[in-house]
Amino acid sequence: MYSEKVMDHFNNPRNVGEIENPSGVGTVGNAKCGDIMRMYLDIDENGVILDCKFKTFGCGAAVATSSMATELVKGKTIQQALEVTNKAVMEALDGLPPVKVHCSLLAEEAIHAALWDYAEKNHIQIEGLEKPVSDISEKEEEEEY
Amino acid sequence: MSKRIYLDNAATTQVYPEVLEEMLPYFSEIYSNPSSVYTFASEAEKAVDKARGAVAELLNAKKEEIYFTGGGSESDNWALKAAADAYASKGRHIITTVIEHHAILHTCEYLAKNGYEVTYVGVDENGSVRLDELKAAIRPDTILISVMAANNEIGTIQPIEEIGRIAHEHDILFHTDAVQAFGHIPLDVEKMQIDMLSASGHKINGPKGIGAMYIRKGVKILSFIHGGAQERKRRAGTLNVPGIVGFGKAAELAKESMLSRSAKETELRNHLIDRVLNEIPYSRLNGDRTNRLPNNANFCFRFIEGESMLIKLDMLGICASSGSACTSGSLDPSHVLLAIGLPHEIAHGSLRISLSENNTIEEMDFVVDELKKIIEQLRSMSPLYEDFVKKQDGEHEQIF
Numbered sequence: 001m002y003s004e005k006v007m008d009h010f011n012n013p014r015n016v017g018e019i020e021n022p023s024g025v026g027t028v029g030n031a032k033c034g035d036i037m038r039m040y041l042d043i044d045e046n047g048v049i050l051d052c053k054f055k056t057f058g059c060g061a062a063v064a065t066s067s068m069a070t071e072l073v074k075g076k077t078i079q080q081a082l083e084v085t086n087k088a089v090m091e092a093l094d095g096l097p098p099v100k101v102h103c104s105l106l107a108e109e110a111i112h113a114a115l116w117d118y119a120e121k122n123h124i125q126i127e128g129l130e131k132p133v134s135d136i137s138e139k140e141e142e143e144e145y
Numbered sequence: 146m147s148k149r150i151y152l153d154n155a156a157t158t159q160v161y162p163e164v165l166e167e168m169l170p171y172f173s174e175i176y177s178n179p180s181s182v183y184t185f186a187s188e189a190e191k192a193v194d195k196a197r198g199a200v201a202e203l204l205n206a207k208k209e210e211i212y213f214t215g216g217g218s219e220s221d222n223w224a225l226k227a228a229a230d231a232y233a234s235k236g237r238h239i240i241t242t243v244i245e246h247h248a249i250l251h252t253c254e255y256l257a258k259n260g261y262e263v264t265y266v267g268v269d270e271n272g273s274v275r276l277d278e279l280k281a282a283i284r285p286d287t288i289l290i291s292v293m294a295a296n297n298e299i300g301t302i303q304p305i306e307e308i309g310r311i312a313h314e315h316d317i318l319f320h321t322d323a324v325q326a327f328g329h330i331p332l333d334v335e336k337m338q339i340d341m342l343s344a345s346g347h348k349i350n351g352p353k354g355i356g357a358m359y360i361r362k363g364v365k366i367l368s369f370i371h372g373g374a375q376e377r378k379r380r381a382g383t384l385n386v387p388g389i390v391g392f393g394k395a396a397e398l399a400k401e402s403m404l405s406r407s408a409k410e411t412e413l414r415n416h417l418i419d420r421v422l423n424e425i426p427y428s429r430l431n432g433d434r435t436n437r438l439p440n441n442a443n444f445c446f447r448f449i450e451g452e453s454m455l456i457k458l459d460m461l462g463i464c465a466s467s468g469s470a471c472t473s474g475s476l477d478p479s480h481v482l483l484a485i486g487l488p489h490e491i492a493h494g495s496l497r498i499s500l501s502e503n504n505t506i507e508e509m510d511f512v513v514d515e516l517k518k519i520i521e522q523l524r525s526m527s528p529l530y531e532d533f534v535k536k537q538d539g540e541h542e543q544i545f
Contacts, residue, residue: 011460031490032490033489034469034489034490055526055528059452059453060452
């Protein structure tokens with residue numbers, strides 16, 4: 001069902017964990033659908049992503065896409081990180097089964113959510129970054145009417 | 146990969162060697178069509194007759210009330226669609242439950258689109274059908290009540306005898322989907338007042354692609370598969386003789402071994418349940434603690450998702466299943482787990498273990514030992530667990 005690369009990232013996920021006092025943190029997805037991703041970023045004053053960590057509640061593909069996404073943004077500038085799309089994550093994993101494509105979208109959104117948090121904290125605007133739609137806190141608010 | 150530990154017997158079972166052996170001659174030696182005239186045909190006919198008797202015996206039914214079908218799903222479809230058709234002049238209302246197998250639920254949806262009304266009765270927190278709700282749902286135009294004998298996911302055994310009594314007090318036809326129960330727990334169509342019953346071969350160590358429907362004498366449902374005059378003109382198609390023979394043998398073995406087998410399975414199951422609940426924090430058992438299929442255990446582990454658990458178990462050679470959305474191809478977790486009142490995020494972390502008499506205590510111990518490690522590992526990377534731990538720490542700070 002999964003490619004070797006997906007299985008590798010699921011079994012040996014890279015960059016699992018938390019970053020204390022992160023530059024930005026974003027959580028996307030919702031428990032209803034069974035996938036939640038949280039991405040932590042440590043960004044230096046030049047806008048370079050020094051470190052990236054994640055925690056994920058979800059299926060094998062959700063874990064693997066989170067792991068791969070952290071690998072792809074580490075060491076990149078913010079602008080380069082924005083180019084890490086769901087397609088890029090999927091390609092790096094040698095593809096995903098069709099029903100799991102939404103996991104890669106979630107990984108892209110997790111990066112965006114963490115960057116959005118960073119931008120808000122620093123009162124800056126990141127060109128080309130839109131407010132992520134599936135932010136978990138938003139969803140929860142919606143559920144409360 | 147280490148030795149395989151197969152714990153998905155609710156999905157399908159191994160064809161027992163005795164069953165296979167019984168089937169083999171009916172492929173290339175006694176390959177005759179039992180409906181033919183010549184003597185060669187009667188050998189196959191006799192074998193089919195014997196198998197029909199074995200299936201009937203497991204139900205306390207008459208031989209001529211058993212009809213062979215292509216499997217449990219066909220039996221369910223036949224029962225519902227044909228009964229709806231046959232009794233439409235009396236009414237167009239059907240009662241079933243929220244925890245049925247999709248072979249029933251999707252058939253009901255089909256009927257609802259075709260002029261029938263369906264009431265889905267709820268269940269309690271253990272997955273037992275609410276009888277008061279069932280009684281309240283009965284209307285003058287109710288023609289059929291269909292309630293499964295035991296649930297395929299959480300194993301809860303339903304009060305079939307009471308439901309049969311209620312149905313007949315109101316002169317309503319009663320069907321039960323007994324695919325998971327048949328051959329595993331005692332069933333008696335007389336005592337339980339069952340009018341129609343669906344059963345399947347491959348859940349009792351028989352072959353796949355063969356099932357049966359019991360239809361009480363006098364119940365006027367017609368053919369679902371149209372064609373030849375097989376099965377007393379009620380189910381067309383050349384008989385699947387090897388399948389029927391295998392099903393019959395499996396039914397015979399199931400009847401002989403039911404007591405000892407269920408005792409063994411119950412022992413294994415209880416050992417597994419006790420250890421999981423005692424040793425794995427934030428775990429729960431789904432379904433009734435005792436009133437459940439002997440071979441079924443269904444758990445939820447909070448903060449983790451089922452598919453990732455299954456992949457890790459698979460790497461150890463352990464075959465199990467989950468009601469998580471990711472394993473069903475939809476976004477929603479198991480309808481059964483939601484029906485017993487579990488929130489989505491807990492329902493996503495479910496694990497169904499359906500064992501067999503051939504499993505061992507050592508295997509159960511191995512599964513629990515490995516499960517503990519897997520769950521700890523998955524929780525260590527779960528944002529839900531992280532939030533839970535932080536919230537707890539916060540509460541501690543407030544208290545002290």
